[in-house]
Amino acid sequence: MTTTERNAIVIGASGGIGRAIAHRLAHDGMNVLVHFSGNELKAKETVEAIHASGGQAVACGGDVADEQDMAALFHHASQKYGGVDVVVNTAGIMPLASIAEMDLGTFDRIQRTNLRGTFVISQLAARQIRTGGALINFSTSITRLLMPTYGAYAASKGGVEAMTLVLARELRGHGITVNTVAPGPTATPLFFEGKPQQVIDHITSLSPMERLGAPEDIAEVTAFLAGPGRWINGQTLFVNGGAV
Numbered sequence: 001m002t003t004t005e006r007n008a009i010v011i012g013a014s015g016g017i018g019r020a021i022a023h024r025l026a027h028d029g030m031n032v033l034v035h036f037s038g039n040e041l042k043a044k045e046t047v048e049a050i051h052a053s054g055g056q057a058v059a060c061g062g063d064v065a066d067e068q069d070m071a072a073l074f075h076h077a078s079q080k081y082g083g084v085d086v087v088v089n090t091a092g093i094m095p096l097a098s099i100a101e102m103d104l105g106t107f108d109r110i111q112r113t114n115l116r117g118t119f120v121i122s123q124l125a126a127r128q129i130r131t132g133g134a135l136i137n138f139s140t141s142i143t144r145l146l147m148p149t150y151g152a153y154a155a156s157k158g159g160v161e162a163m164t165l166v167l168a169r170e171l172r173g174h175g176i177t178v179n180t181v182a183p184g185p186t187a188t189p190l191f192f193e194g195k196p197q198q199v200i201d202h203i204t205s206l207s208p209m210e211r212l213g214a215p216e217d218i219a220e221v222t223a224f225l226a227g228p229g230r231w232i233n234g235q236t237l238f239v240n241g242g243a244v
Contacts, residue, residue, distance in 0.1 A: 006133075007081035008226065009074065011035045011064055011121055012091030014042035016188035017138075020215035021088055022046055024223045026055030030086065033077040034059045037091065064091045064117035067124075074124050085133040086226045087125040091117055092138065092157075094190055096149040107152045114156035115163075122167055131175040134226045137164045139236060141184040144244040145206070157182075161236050168234030177233040179225050184240020186213040209241035217241075 008025045012018035014036040023046070026032045032050060034057050036043035043059040050057040060076050062069030077084050092114045095106050118137050125135045139157040142150045161180050168178035185191055185203045191212070192200065204212050221239045225232060238244065 005029070005031075006085040007031045007033075007077060007083055008086035008088065009033045009035065009077050009084060011087070011089040011117075012037070013046060014039045015046075016090070016190055017183065017186060017215045017218045018088075018090035019046050020219040021090065021222050022057065023050060023053075023055075024216070024219040025086065025088075025226060026050040026057055027053070028223055028227060030226075031056040031081045033057070033073070033080070035064075035073060035091070036061050037064060064089075065112045065120055067120050070120050070124055074128055078128070083130050084125070084128050085130050086136070087121065087129060087134075088136045088138075088222055088226065089118055089121045090138045091121075092190075094150075094153050094193075096153070096194070098149055099151040102152055110152045111156050111159075114153070115159045118160045119163060122163065126167060126171060126176075129176050133175075134177045134179070135164075135167070136222055136225050137178075137180050139164075139180045139182040141182050141238055141240040141244050143182065144238070145184075165234050165236070177225065177230060179232060179234070180236040181218065181222055181225070182236050182238045182240070183218045184213055184238070184243040186215060186218060188215060207241040207243040211241070213239065213241060 008030045010018055010022045013022040013034040022032050022034050034043050034046050047057040047059045060073050062073050139161045142154045143158050164180045
C-alpha cells in the first residue's frame with residue numbers, strides 16, 4: 001500500500017530509529033516533517049537524503065516537552081503540507097543508574113522528555129490528526145525485560161504505554177489508530193552509549209535471533225501501523241526478535 005499525499009511528523013528523526021522511520025515513510029509516499037531537538041545538522045542530512053531518493057521532507061526543531069514549541073511545529077507541518085495524517089514520536093533519553101543511586105534531577109529530566117514530551121505530542125496529535133490517520137508512540141521492551149539500572153527509564157515508558165492506550169479509547173469515532181511500539185535492544189547510538197562490549201554481547205544474546213535489532217526493523221513495523229495496519233488499535237507491539 002502506498003500513502004501518497006499523506007503527511008507525517010516524525011519526532012526525534014535526526015538519527016537512530018527516528019531517522020529510519022522518516023526515510024521509510026517518505027519511501028511510502030508521505031511528506032515528512034523531520035523533527036530535531038539539538039542536532040539540526042543531522043536533521044538536515046536526513047532531509048537531504050530523503051530529497052535525493054525522490055521524497056519530500058522538511059526539518060523543524062523544538063523541545064518535545066514544550067507545548068509552545070510543539071504547537072509551532074504542528075502548525076508548520078499543516079502550513080507546509082496542508083494537514084497532518086501520521087505522527088510518530090520516537091524522542092527519548094536514557095540515562096542509567098540504579099534506583100538507589102539515581103540523582104533526582106536526572107530522574108525528572110527523563111520523565112520530562114519521555115513522559116511529558118509524549119503527552120504534549122499526543123495531545124496535539126489527538127486534536128489535529130485527520131480521519132484515517134495514525135499516532136504511534138514509542139515505549140521499550142525494557143518494561144518487560146526489567147533490567148537493573150533501567151528503573152527511571154522503564155517508569156517513563158510504562159507511563160507512555162498506559163497513556164497511549166487510554167488515548168486510543170478516547171478517540172473512539174474519529175477513525176484514528178493509536179498504538180505504541182516497544183523496541184528491544186536496537187543498534188543505535190542511544191543503545192551503545194556508555195556500555196562496555198561485554199554488556200552489549202550479553203544483551204545481544206537475549207534474542208533467539210542472536211543479533212541486535214536494526215533501526216530498519218523498527219521502521220518496518222511503524223510503517224505498517226502508519227499505513228495498511230488499520231485494524232491494529234490501542235495496542236503495544238513488542239518488536240524485539242523474541243527477546244521477551
